[in-house]
Amino acid sequence: MDSTNQEIAFEILPIIRAYKDGRVERLIGSEIVPPSLEDPETGVSSKDIIISQNSGVSVRLYLPKLTNSSSDQDKLPVLVYFHGGGFCIESAFSLIHQKHLNRLVEKAKVVAVSVGYRKAPEYPLPIAYYDCWDALQWVISHSNGRSGFDEPWLIKYADFNRLFLGGDSAGANIVHNIAMRAGENGLNNHSSKILGAYLVHPYFWGSNRIGSEDSDPYQQDILDRIWVNVSPYSIDDPKINPMGPNAPSLSQLGCSRVLVSVAGNDPLKDRGRLYYDELKKSGWEGEVEFLEVEGEGHAFHFVKCDSENAEIVFIRLASFLNHP
Structure with a gap:
């Protein structure tokens, strides 16, 4: 060569x-794995669908195992999920996300749509934001029925009055940016609204270090360099620093409930806590919750998915997705 x-x-x-x-x-x-009908551990079924022939963006849908007593009236909450990986690695179709969502869908009894957005550096931001917005539009289009393009799992089982966004790390960053766009512009004339959004170990950053962000120069350098190489934006752009001086008010967030979860040993934890604090003070009229799991690192609930602390996260997420 x-x-x-x-x-x-x-x-x-x-x-x-x-x-x-x-x-x-x-x-x-982690390796790419196919979807499955009735996962042997959880009973959750999944399938893949291309939602845009132009972009090639696909989603993986998840459906919990339904009891014999389930009827057409037993609609389930809908979770539109954005995976993590610094906008440049991992996939909606990878093993760790398949295991994660199988477990969450089984515990929470939700219909989940995991978005396979295009990744940097081949497709730098804001392409991932656009792909995830388009995927959300595709999901909620089923609330009105769209002849010829209807996905049966969404038509039959999805309760669009209980629509949630969720994501981990870079995916949690996407959750924030999608919810802000929904608050500022609505959902493209759809009647649906986002009920809730959860952000687990959100990838927010900025040039001015806060809390313990200076304690690990190696991780600090990685977090700086990821953003520089996946986006054209500065490290203080509102997309990565929603608490920065030029960021729009968090009061515009387009949902009614938020859960922010951080890990005690994660260099991103103080920025996540600041997001929670600033959201409470912003004048936003929704309800916000906070969860910190001590003694754990970034995305530990993927690496140690069977641990007691991971179970704490899954239980809290399931409760959040099923809050009346």
């Missing part, structure tokens, strides 16, 4: 390496 093809445009070890000829090596991440 010509040596010029080996020139590195950037690398963030141990996560990703991008070459000047456009090639990208994702150095970590």
Whole structure:
């Protein structure tokens, strides 16, 4: 291979390496797995659907195992889920997210739609935001019925009066940005509204360090460099720093309930707590909850999904998604 093809445009070890000829090596991440009918551990079924022929964006739908007594009137909450991975790794179709959502869907008894948005650096932000917005529009279009394009699981089982957004890490960042857009512009003339949104270990950042953010220079450097290489925006743009001086008021957040969850050993925890505090003070008229799990690191509930502390997160999320 010509040596010029080996020139590195950037690398963030141990996560990703991008070459000047456009090639990208994702150095970590779990394997891609197919959907399944009735997962043997949880009974949850899943399937994949291409929702846009133009962009190629797909979603993985999840449906809990229904009892024999279930009827057409037993509608379920709807969760539109955005996966994490720094906007550049992981997938809606990866093993860890399949296991995560199988477990959450089984526990919460929701219909979930996990969005396979396009990733940086091939597709830098704001493309992921656009893809996730389009996926949300696709989901809520089923509340009105759209002949010829209807997805049976959404038509039959989804209660669009209980519509939620959820995400982890970069996915939680997407949740915030989608909810802000919904609050500012509505949901494209649909009658549906977002009832709630949960943000687990949200990837918010900024140039001025707060709390314990200076305690780990290695992690600080990674968090800085991820944003620089996945987006054209500054590190203090409202998309990554929604509490910054130029950010719009959080009072515009377009949902009625929010849950923010952080981990005690995560360098992002203080920024997540600040988001919770600022949302409470903003004049936003909804209800906001906060959960901190001590002694754990970023995204621990994926790595240690069977631990007692992971169970705390799953129970809290299930409760949030089923709050009357």
